[in-house]
Structure formats: structure tokens, C-alpha cells
Amino acid sequence: MTDHQHLTRHSASTGAGSPDVWGVYEADTGSIQYVAACPQTGKAAVVDAVLNFDPACARTSTESAERVLALIEERDLTLERVLDTHPHADHLMASHWLRERTGAPNAIGEKVQDIAELWRDFYHEPDGFHSERHFDALLADGDTFEVGGLTFRVMLSPGHTLGSITYVAGDSAFVHDTLMYPDMGSSRADFPGGSAATLWDSIQAILALPENTRLFVGHDYGTEDRGEPMWEATVAEHLAQNKHVSQGTTKDAFVRTREERDATLSLPDRMLHALQVNLRGGALPAPEGDANSYFKIPANRF
Template identity: 65%
Template sequence: MFHRKSPSTGPGSPTVHGFHDKATGSVQYVAVDEATRTCALIDVVQDFDPKNAATGFESAGEILAFVEREGLEVAWVLDTHPHADHLMASAWLAGRTGAPNAIGAKVADIAALWRDYYNLPEAFDVKRDFTRLFADGETFRLGEMDVRVMLSPGHTLGSITYVMGDAAFVHDTFMHVDVGTSRADFPGGTAADLWDSLQAILALPDETRLFIGHDYPPVDDREDPAWEATVAAHRAGNPHLAGKSREEYIALRQERDATLPLPERMLHALQVNLRGGRLPEPEADGHSYFKIPANRF
């Protein structure tokens, strides 16, 4: 996996390691409190081959091997939202490390939407499958650092941002500063909500490092994936936001989203991610089966 390190800028500032999953364009993070050498794993991917519906944890295992080499202790397994483009490794990582796994509290509302889409009225017990469900404004500790949770809807209705010192993990809100912003056309998402979330993130201090959820190079003359830029850089140079009004942004985002296909893994991913990364319960033959709605999207 392509790896970049963003060093701590001092006490209360995490060192951030980013790992790019080429298959999905996803960026996975290890955020480290240098004072205690504890870390949080954020948005780690479970391997999935859509051609034969095969799952695995080789990539997540590479991140755990990195954590072990660095002498780190995993304190949290965090996700920002139930992803549509990859399967999450949350439950597997929690089982391997003993760390609590967490996501935003409004994942319960997302689960309610998808029970209908899958016609699974009893599915998705999020209180069972996640140790913590964070509310907007809630705080928790990573080593000696306070971490604040910001509700950041738009891409989904329950997406959250983790703010720790001068770092913010902003998931599928911003794309990289030379690209723009993320789509807002999934069930429960809206461009208007996304604009409001983007503006709330841009109200953080100028020097705050924003770590995004995805990058899909090449972009113009940039071949390597990139995922870090400051609030000041996004405010000045993000092509979807700089000089745009709220109405202009909403029109731009909606026009762009109307051209985008459904993510290849979406209908598989949601029924796993709303179980904390667990496959559906095995049936009588011992195998798990995906349920895919026809003609719903």
C-alpha cells in the first residue's frame, strides 16, 4: 500500500500515517498520540473482490503489522460512516486488538433506510455491533489527546468528523484540494447538508490538517495519491468552494452527482458495514450470503 506520514507538530498534535487502498481509492489512517504511543485506526478497509464475492483481511493485517513494528498500542477502531465503496474491517480489528470500535450515532438512522432497501426488517443491530455510537459534540480520549466528534452529514446523513488537535479526519466531505468535494446523492445525503458540513470544517483553524477519505489519481499532472491539505489551502483553492455561493455549490454538486454511477461495491458493502464489518449470519450450510435488491437503484 502507498504510505505517507504526516508528523506531529507538537504536544496535542497526532502523527498521522495514511495508507492508500488502490482497489477502492480509500485512505486508511493510523493516528498516533506520541506522548503515549497509543493510536486509533480510522476507516480501515476489508478486502473484497466483487467478481466472486470473496472477502479477506490481508490489507487490514498489513496495517496491524505496521502498528506492531512501530510499537504502538491500538486504543480505538474508528469509522466515519458506513461506507458505500468498501467493506469496513471494524469488527475484525476490534477482535484482534481488543480495542472498542465506534461510529456516529446516526448510523442507526442509516440502518433504518437500508432495512427497507434490503427488505430485512430485523437486520442491523448497530448497538450490538459497535462498542460506541458517538453523538455530535461528544469527546473522548486518545492517549493524552482529546478527540471531538463533529456531525458532518451530506455524503450520508450520519457521517462524522474526528478532530484531534490540529488534525481532522473529514472522510467523504472534501476530496483533495485540487479535485473538489465528495458526492451527496446516496440515500439520506443532500448537497445542501454537505455544503453546511464543509463550511463547519472550514471554520476550524487555518493550520488544521484535513485528512480525506479518498483519492483517485492521476489528476492532471499528479500521479501519486494525496490526502492531506490545510483548512487554509481548501478555503483558498478548492475548485468546488473557492468563490462559490451556497446556491452555486448545490447546483454544481447536484449536476455532477447526476453523472456518477453507483459504486461497484455499494450493495454488498452496506449490508456488511451496518453490521460493523461482519458478513450476514451463516445459513444452514455454514456459508454467508449477500442479498442484492434488484431494480431499486
């Protein structure tokens, strides 16, 4: 696919309570970072910002998150919240860096604590990954909060992970690694704590939102027929066109398709680096005596 590293798109507010949404593409991992802003007050939230990482040399950098901050500055917005939908497996999150840089509080779903419990064993970190130390808020299903004139509602939407959440604000929903663009279908559900059957239930709850709801997905990689990354489609468009969950699809058929597909996938090349960082809110492991941080990679566990 052509390099779309600097691709940014705006999805305009449709009225009161509806956010202006910008998607900022991160080509190395096919991730979309979102800025959701109240058009009346200019107050904004960032969803799923990326900390760049080169797995060949284990080096982090902040270009993608800096692009998000530059957009916020250019549009004269005020960052109020740094939000993540789950501890990502394919990229490092920029939550910690943005919180330190801007002072904006960060948040994630409260079931990140259950995910941390799983990964303490994989990393042999029995006293590690205390989420309450790294996030200002751990959000539960049904929680709400305000960003200017916008009301955000939290939906628990597990399946990809056991603690994933969706943020719904007016006629928009940030649905992370549940759905993908309609011609791609859905996201994988084979990581520890994942479940294709649970993912189906989460997707059905998302598709029960009003049909004009703009759904913003977490990733896109293009297809053989479509080189341009895409990340926005309505509930109605997914019901009509989504290759995995369109109307008429049964749960059994979805689970079979999803599990067969997942069985062919290898681990993301950043996963074992990313989880130990993301369960710390995007902070690197604590520096050792030489003032450097070190990744801990489990051998022969996957």
C-alpha cells in the same frame, strides 16, 4: 493511475495534543486508512480501515487491515480505538475484524441507526442492522474521548450520508467523504439520505477550524494531471485552492455543481454488497445452515 497499493505516508505531530498521522492507501477503492497516534504515549486509533473485497467472486480478505496492524507493530504503538466515520458505500469496513483480532473497541456515529432504518427497506430486512450490537460506542455530535494524550472531538458532518462524522484531534481532522483533495473538490451526496445542501453546511463547519488544521480526506483517485494519490491539505489550502468550495464560492453554486456532477455518476460497484456488511460493523451476514454467509442484493431498486 500507477498501482500505489503499498503507499504509506507519515504526517508528523506538531506538538502537544497533535497526533502523528499515517495514511495507508488502498488502491482498489482509492481509500485512505489512517493511524493517529499520541507521540508521548504511543496509544493510537485507526480510522476507516478497509476489508478487501473482490466483487467478481464476492470474496473478502484482510491484507489492507493487516498492513495497518503491521504499521502499528513496527512503530511500537498500542491500538486503543477502531473508528469509522460512516457506513461506507464503496468499500467494506474492517471494524469487526480489527475488534475481534485486537480487542480494541469500535465506534461510529450514532446516526448510523437512521441510516440502518433507510436500508432495512432496500434489503427487506425489517429486523436487521442493529448497530448497537455491532459497535461498542455510538458517538454523538460534541462527544469527546481520549487516546493517550490526545483528545478526539466528534463533529456531525452529514451530506454524503445523513450520519457521517468527523474526528478532530488537536490540529488534525479526519473529514472522510466531505472534502476531497483540493484539485478534486468534494465528495458525492446522492446516496439515500444524502444532500448537497447539507454537505455544504458540513464543509463550512470543517473550514471554520483553525487554518493550520490538517484535513485528512477519505479518498483520492488521482487526476489526469496528478497520478500520485494525495490526501492531506490544510484548511487554508482548501480555502485558497479547493475547486468546489474555495473562498468566494456560494452555496447555490456549490449545490448546482455537486448535483450536476452526481447525476453523471454510477453506483460504486461494491455498494450493494458493502452496506449490508457495514451496517453490521463490517461483519458478514450470519452464516446459514451450511455455515456459509450469503449477500442479499436488491434487484431493480437503483
